[in-house]
Amino acid sequence: MSAVCCLCRPDQWYDWRWQFRNRLRTKEQIGALVKLTPEEEEALSQPRFVVGTTPYFASLMDPEDSNCPIRRQVIPLAAETLRCPGSAADPLNEEGLSPVPRIIHRYPDRVVLLATETCHTYCRHCTRRRRVGMVERSILREELDGAVGYIAAHRQIRDVLISGGDPLTLANGQLERILAAIRAVPHVEIIRIGTRAPVTNPFRITPDLAAMLKKYHPLWINVQFNHPKEITEASARACALLVDAGIPLGNQTVLLRGINDSVEVQKTLVRELLKLRIRPYYLYQCDMAEGIEHFRTPVARGIEIMENLRGHTSGLAVPTFVIDAPGGGGKIPVSPQYVVSQSPEKIVLRTYDGKLVEYLEPQL
Numbered sequence: 001m002s003a004v005c006c007l008c009r010p011d012q013w014y015d016w017r018w019q020f021r022n023r024l025r026t027k028e029q030i031g032a033l034v035k036l037t038p039e040e041e042e043a044l045s046q047p048r049f050v051v052g053t054t055p056y057f058a059s060l061m062d063p064e065d066s067n068c069p070i071r072r073q074v075i076p077l078a079a080e081t082l083r084c085p086g087s088a089a090d091p092l093n094e095e096g097l098s099p100v101p102r103i104i105h106r107y108p109d110r111v112v113l114l115a116t117e118t119c120h121t122y123c124r125h126c127t128r129r130r131r132v133g134m135v136e137r138s139i140l141r142e143e144l145d146g147a148v149g150y151i152a153a154h155r156q157i158r159d160v161l162i163s164g165g166d167p168l169t170l171a172n173g174q175l176e177r178i179l180a181a182i183r184a185v186p187h188v189e190i191i192r193i194g195t196r197a198p199v200t201n202p203f204r205i206t207p208d209l210a211a212m213l214k215k216y217h218p219l220w221i222n223v224q225f226n227h228p229k230e231i232t233e234a235s236a237r238a239c240a241l242l243v244d245a246g247i248p249l250g251n252q253t254v255l256l257r258g259i260n261d262s263v264e265v266q267k268t269l270v271r272e273l274l275k276l277r278i279r280p281y282y283l284y285q286c287d288m289a290e291g292i293e294h295f296r297t298p299v300a301r302g303i304e305i306m307e308n309l310r311g312h313t314s315g316l317a318v319p320t321f322v323i324d325a326p327g328g329g330g331k332i333p334v335s336p337q338y339v340v341s342q343s344p345e346k347i348v349l350r351t352y353d354g355k356l357v358e359y360l361e362p363q364l
């Protein structure tokens with residue numbers, strides 16, 4: 001993928017701040033790059049949609065094909081205004097599980113810390129669209145003190161996930177203040193960062209950033225590649241910098257109708273991820289968030305995809321398919337059924353390619 005750009009000098013294209021500052025946010029800016037359909041034009045004219053993408057991510061859009069998987073993640077459609085039964089602004093009850101601002105505490109031993117409402121690209125399928133991008137705000141000093149105070153006061157918290165928004169929209173110094181404050185809590189064992197920067201603004205991953213992150217090990221990063229088209233020379237280089245800094249990378253894909261809801265796309269994606277040394281972690285059933293109904297697939301589609309991954313490709317490439325429980329119960333794994341029948345004496349199973357086998361229970 002060449003860096004096609006008539007707006008910048010060649011050195012600016014590779015500067016993450018230039019990419020961030022020059023995010024495309026209007027119908028005119030996006031329309032200059034792709035041939036908009038009437039539906040896209042209409043949605044882009046609605047001021048209430050939060051739209052924005054880096055010139056880099058925009059350059060991956062197909063100018064002619066409105067079904068382009070990048071385009072569908074970036075350009076809104078009028079369907080986002082539909083309010084379907086069962087959908088909610090906060091489908092996972094994150095606000096209800098927030099004991100102090102910017103902390104979500106759903107599981108006993110780990111919390112999410114929301115570092116910012118800003119992103120390099122505003123994904124059309126965002127589950128946190130009720131707040132992300134509405135105001136481009138980041139964590140305030142007193143909010144950080146409150147959040148870290150909460151973590152320090154709860155000794156069972158051994159894992160802190162920094163999320164947002166995209167924490168890698170923060171400058172290294174801001175991010176380091178957060179990491180240092182969390183690391184100073186003795187009972188915190190691991191820190192995780194959730195970010196799409198390697199996908200949507202890969203130039204954010206600089207040697208300086210990797211060197212800074214390295215100081216806060218054990219640190220894990222989860223990224224979100226949704227389609228093989230997002231894997232480019234630039235994104236591969238970004239991931240290599242992180243992995244070479246000793247940071248294990250996991251991937252969380254959202255299953256999206258018309259974008260990646262086929263066995264072929266998912267199989268290619270997970271294989272390509274392994275080549276980048278990224279472990280596919282979760283495949284998410286799309287949440288019941290308001291405005292993203294048109295992205296949801298039947299649950300059976302996810303199960304079918306899992307069925308066609310397990311055994312058919314490296315076990316390392318197989319994510320766990322989960323539904324994040326509506327109402328906030330946590331992530332629930334949903335899997336094809338491999339147990340055919342079960343008695344006290346034996347269990348009958350089926351193999352990935354459909355053969356029946358018996359496993360006898362212990363006789364002693």
Ligand SMILES: *Cc1c(COP(=O)(O)O)cnc(C)c1O
Pocket residue numbers: 104105106107110111112161331
């Ligand atoms: C997803 C999530 C986690 C982390 O879940 P893991 O299964 O440990 O990756 C923690 N807290 C909240 C609120 C989450 O949504």
